[in-house]
Structures are given as structure tokens and as C-alpha cells.
Amino acid sequence: MDQDLFRNYRRWRSADEDGRNDEADAAFMSFFPGVTGDPPVSPDFAGRTMAEIAVVRARDARRARWFRVAFGCGASLGTAAAVYFGAAWLVTSFSSGLMRLLNLMVGSIVQVAAAAHTGADSWNVVSNLGRAAAAFAASPSVTMVILAMQGVAFVALVALQRLLRSDTESLR
Structure with missing residues (x-):
């Protein structure tokens, strides 16, 4: 040939x-x-191919099922561990928050009763508001937020001035 x-x-x-x-x-x-010249295809080629595909699909289904079982077990154990170790923190935080709420309520009731007894004037209210504002501003986290806002405002001002300067120069 x-x-x-x-x-x-x-x-x-x-x-x-x-x-x-x-x-x-x-x-x-x-x-x-x-x-x-194309080699001839055997008559049972399609049957063998489909049988092999079925075997591979069954193997993949088994693997996926085992993965779901393993993932479910791991997630259950992780959730149980998180609940076990986090429960103490959660109870502590809840009780601490409850105590703060009770202290706030008792303090408010005492202040209202004392103010009603002594007669609260406007200067007394203004001084208490000023004291509360100063205590709020003296907190380090609030101070950092205020400084960050001032920094953003300064950057915005500089950017706006540059934009307006370039706009003014382009009009000339």
C-alpha cells in the first residue's frame, strides 16, 4: 500500500x-x-463509553456524598466547639450589659429625684450637658474618629481647591 x-x-x-x-x-x-483513512469504530464503542461514563458518575456521586457527610460532621463539631467556648463570653457580656443598663436606670431615677427635690434650673441642665459632651469627646475612640473626620475634610478641601484652581485656569 x-x-x-x-x-x-x-x-x-x-x-x-x-x-x-x-x-x-x-x-x-x-x-x-x-x-x-479513518480507522473503523467498533460497534460496541458507544456502549463501552456510556458504561464508563456511568461508572465515573457513580464514583463522583460517592465522593460528593462522603464530602457532604464529612463537611456536615466538621461543621457540627465546629458549631459545638464555638458554642462551648463562646457561651461563657456571651453570658459574661450579657450580664455585664444588663448590669450597665440597671446602673443607668437607677442613676437616672436618682438624678431625676434629686433634681425634682432641689429644683433644676437651666444652668444646671446646661452644665450637665456640657460635662456629658466633654466626657464623650474625651473617649479615645471618639477622639480618633473626630481626628479621622478632620483629616478627610482637609483632604477634600485640598482636592476641591485644586479642582477649582484648574477650572479657573482653563477659563482664562
């Missing part, structure tokens, strides 16, 4: 180089099927 293939190739190339188009086409038609 290889001899026929080489002979047909030489015949096609020589006819093509000499300009004999009809003879070159006929030689090409006899040469080309020998080069591109």
Missing part, C-alpha cells in the same frame, strides 16, 4: 507542476483517500 501511496503522490506532484490540471486532479483523488 505504501508503494501505491508514494506512486500516486509523485504522479499528482508531477502533473501539478507540468500544468496538467485534469490529470493532477485525478491523481490527487487517488492519493488523498489513502492518506486520510
Whole structure:
């Protein structure tokens, strides 16, 4: 077969180089099927392929099921550990918050009763508001937030001035 293939190739190339188009086409038609012969597919190819696909899908389903079980167990254990270790913190925080709320309520009731007894005037109220504002502003976290807001405002002012300066220069 290889001899026929080489002979047909030489015949096609020589006819093509000499300009004999009809003879070159006929030689090409006899040469080309020998080069591109497709191997025959066995009749049970589709059946074997589908069976292999079914096996792989079953294996993937088993793997996914085991992963879900393992993930569920891990999530359950993690949740149990988080509840166990976080419960003390949660109870402490809740009781501390409750105590602060009770202190605030008792302090408010005492202040209202004392103010009603002594007669609260406007300067007394203003001084208490000023004291509360100073205590609020003296907190480090509030001070940092105020400084950060001032920094953002300064950057915005500088950017606005540059924008307006470039806008004024473009109008000239």
C-alpha cells in the first residue's frame, strides 16, 4: 500500500507542476483517500463509553456524598466547639450589659429625684450637658474618629481647591 501511496503522490506532484490540471486532479483523488483513512469504530464503542461514563458518575456521586457527610460532621463539631467556648463570653457580656443598663436606670431615677427635690434650673441642665459632651469627646475612640473626620475634610478641601484652581485656569 505504501508503494501505491508514494506512486500516486509523485504522479499528482508531477502533473501539478507540468500544468496538467485534469490529470493532477485525478491523481490527487487517488492519493488523498489513502492518506486520510479513518480507522473503523467498533460497534460496541458507544456502549463501552456510556458504561464508563456511568461508572465515573457513580464514583463522583460517592465522593460528593462522603464530602457532604464529612463537611456536615466538621461543621457540627465546629458549631459545638464555638458554642462551648463562646457561651461563657456571651453570658459574661450579657450580664455585664444588663448590669450597665440597671446602673443607668437607677442613676437616672436618682438624678431625676434629686433634681425634682432641689429644683433644676437651666444652668444646671446646661452644665450637665456640657460635662456629658466633654466626657464623650474625651473617649479615645471618639477622639480618633473626630481626628479621622478632620483629616478627610482637609483632604477634600485640598482636592476641591485644586479642582477649582484648574477650572479657573482653563477659563482664562
